[in-house]
Amino acid sequence: MPDKRDVTLAVNGKTYAVSVEPRRSLADVLRDDCGLTGTHLGCEHGVCGACTVLVNEKPVRACLMFGVQAEGKTVRTVEGLADGDTLHPLQQAFWENHGLQCGFCTPGFLMLAAGALQENPDMTDDDIKDVLSSNLCRCTGYQNIVKAVRLAAREMRARARI
Amino acid sequence: MKAAAFDYLRPADLGEALALLATHKDDCKILAGGQSLVPAMNFRLARPAILVDINDLNELDYLRADADHLKIGALTRHAAFHRPVVEGPLGTLLAKVVRYIAHYPIRQRGTFAGSLSHADPASEWCLVAATLRAEMLAKSVRGERVIAAGDFFHGTFTTALEPDEVLAEIRLPAMAPDWRVGFYEFSRRAGDFALGMAVAAARVEEGTIREARLGVGGVADRAIRLGTLEDQLVGKPASSALIDGIAREARGMIEPNGDIHASPEYRRDLIATSVKRALTEALA
């Protein structure tokens, strides 16, 4: 058994002190060592996007980073989106617009959209489609995901103006 | 699909990184964005004993433009090019091309230098580097050297880099404001690797082409700069007949590879189409 490393992770504003092998992906560390199973794993080679989380507020594939690499960075997962019992506008919009069916891809899409909207709150429809093409969904046919992100973006812009 | 065990080293600066590479040579691999290396490790196609993570080397995270070059430090991520990094045609071209590289989250981590070091035959940055005659600055404890793009790419996933070397900087020649640029890529889905693509650039004075750059990628074991066709463009008036002729010649010049994604015959047609569309954009 190769040596484990002590790693301190800052996830959703909380500190997690874990001891992990360097070969463990950030996704596995989040799920198995931090108990945050909202981050899903589909392909484990960067194609499906189910594992998307924010690292230093940028959406990245958590299957293509090692947990040890996240030391010193901030991580945000789907568990960190809602404010207590109040859903994030993206979560609310996915719910209201039927943006999910089985839900397997949903955490990845939510974090992808959350990160992209942080960089550009005024994404056009083409921008939204381009960004959402990063992730795969086997159920919805994508239309309702696009719609949900479009409406959530509008809601988030409206709130930012208040 | 999990990576095999490895030892993880995280140097704090370039000097430390170079010393580690000199000590461990073939046993170690540089970890940059990890967007090519980590999938290969998860598939166990790559099983490096040691990873040297260069992500803390902030001294390599820069973009500098001077009169002659755009200098791209090794830690510059693909996403840095989403908006033009320099005024003029070069910045425009890079901002267009970057949209074809993988997907938004992958572009947040993947690096320009990682793409070149990985040398995927369908890499957009390799095509840009080969066509625009980039220079690569390689550093090791033994010193540094500059490698011309023509000598850098040796074939699929192989370059002139030695195991103890870091590709520290890429230098793209500056482009005067009167250059015009074009890029065309065909892939089956957004973000997929190119089945065929072309980059074109031209400087036109009063309707006559004074300088030209042309290259194709995704069709052979490395990006191909079409130097003889560049020469044929120079001195001629820009016209659709000229473009058609060049596209036809490009189609005949290259022996494309075939794989499950596309046959050689199909790729030959793609070469003609890509060259035609990239040149048409540049000469419009």
Ligand SMILES: Cc1cc2nc3c(=O)[nH]c(=O)nc-3n(C[C@H](O)[C@H](O)[C@H](O)COP(=O)(O)OP(=O)(O)OC[C@H]3O[C@@H](n4cnc5c(N)ncnc54)[C@H](O)[C@@H]3O)c2cc1C
């Ligand atoms: C789903 C998916 C789709 C993709 N689609 C595309 C695409 O369409 N086009 C495209 O071009 N790429 C694509 N990529 C690959 C992506 O662009 C990678 O970022 C890039 O190929 C490698 O850069 P990196 O920084 O991630 O390097 P890494 O994965 O960290 O390293 C790649 C290799 O280069 C070496 N290396 C890295 N940096 C240096 C350096 N500075 N000096 C010396 N050696 C170094 C490493 O040791 C390793 O062998 C895709 C990746 C994924 C997961």
Ligand code: FES
């Ligand atoms: S599990 Fe990470 S992209 Fe599919």
Ligand code: FES
């Ligand atoms: S809702 Fe089932 S995969 Fe997207």
